[in-house]
Amino acid sequence: MERTTGPTATPALEVRGLGVTYGGISAVSDVSLRVAPGELVGLIGPNGAGKTTTIDAITGFVPHRGTVQVLGADVSSAPPHRRVRAGLARTWQAVELFEDLTVAEHLRVASPGSGVRDLLADLVRPGRASRPGSGDHDAAILERLGLAELADTVVTDLPHGTQKLVGVARALATDPAVLLLDEPAAGLDVDESRAFGGRLRALVDDGRSAVLVDHDVELVMATCDRVVVLDFGAVIAEGTPSGIQSDLRVQEAYLGTAVDDGGAVG
Numbered sequence: 001m002e003r004t005t006g007p008t009a010t011p012a013l014e015v016r017g018l019g020v021t022y023g024g025i026s027a028v029s030d031v032s033l034r035v036a037p038g039e040l041v042g043l044i045g046p047n048g049a050g051k052t053t054t055i056d057a058i059t060g061f062v063p064h065r066g067t068v069q070v071l072g073a074d075v076s077s078a079p080p081h082r083r084v085r086a087g088l089a090r091t092w093q094a095v096e097l098f099e100d101l102t103v104a105e106h107l108r109v110a111s112p113g114s115g116v117r118d119l120l121a122d123l124v125r126p127g128r129a130s131r132p133g134s135g136d137h138d139a140a141i142l143e144r145l146g147l148a149e150l151a152d153t154v155v156t157d158l159p160h161g162t163q164k165l166v167g168v169a170r171a172l173a174t175d176p177a178v179l180l181l182d183e184p185a186a187g188l189d190v191d192e193s194r195a196f197g198g199r200l201r202a203l204v205d206d207g208r209s210a211v212l213v214d215h216d217v218e219l220v221m222a223t224c225d226r227v228v229v230l231d232f233g234a235v236i237a238e239g240t241p242s243g244i245q246s247d248l249r250v251q252e253a254y255l256g257t258a259v260d261d262g263g264a265v266g
């Protein structure tokens, strides 16, 4: 991934004034969010705060107000598949895998098409070999997520935590600039969650950007560069993990409950 980093770089994701209304009820009212290249931003908040709706809107799955820019390109009116082409990818709260397919096949079906033109280009420009959609590219993703040895395993034979990683690997198949993860650690035990945090951090340290929605507060605080807190569809706080943990509004709205429940709510 060749992306400019640093304070003057174009944001990987810039969201301004995002709003979503369901049948007259406001789910998200005015969310602005900026994610720099190579930055991991946590998005937390109580149940019903609007976290999933924010991801749905950014990725184009629900109509919204406000603007969404990916690497400087405005995709505010674009359908989901054009937002994918612009550099967005997401995972879903529920593990939605294809029961009969292997781990590697999940990446293959999600990859950009490998038409005749791509095959010919590979022959004359071998450097393209690790482009998204190529076997090398998919193999590198599986290696990064510790799934390489499971490439030929049918996903239903895998434990839940590993299936969630396959969902993340599938989202990476298009080589997104920004990965939006909706509760990837739900259902993982403490060790699986920590291992996942390490792998996510490594992806971001490679230069990719990500937004992490999760109720596993320990995971979010340990892995994210910055945390944004939502309540009733609006941003109530934003800052470093330590700043957010000591913010009284956040403790009242969310962290009090999270800490009482041993670090994982929802």
Ligand code: ATP
Residues within 6 Å of the ligand: 022, 026, 027, 045, 046, 047, 048, 049, 050, 051, 052, 053, 054, 266
């Ligand atoms: P959780 O942590 O429980 O997943 P969340 O922060 O992701 O919650 P959302 O799922 O985005 O919250 O929901 C925000 C609000 O929008 C809630 O009041 C919810 O009931 C409402 N909502 C979400 N999806 C729909 C929908 N399809 N139709 C109507 N209302 C919806």
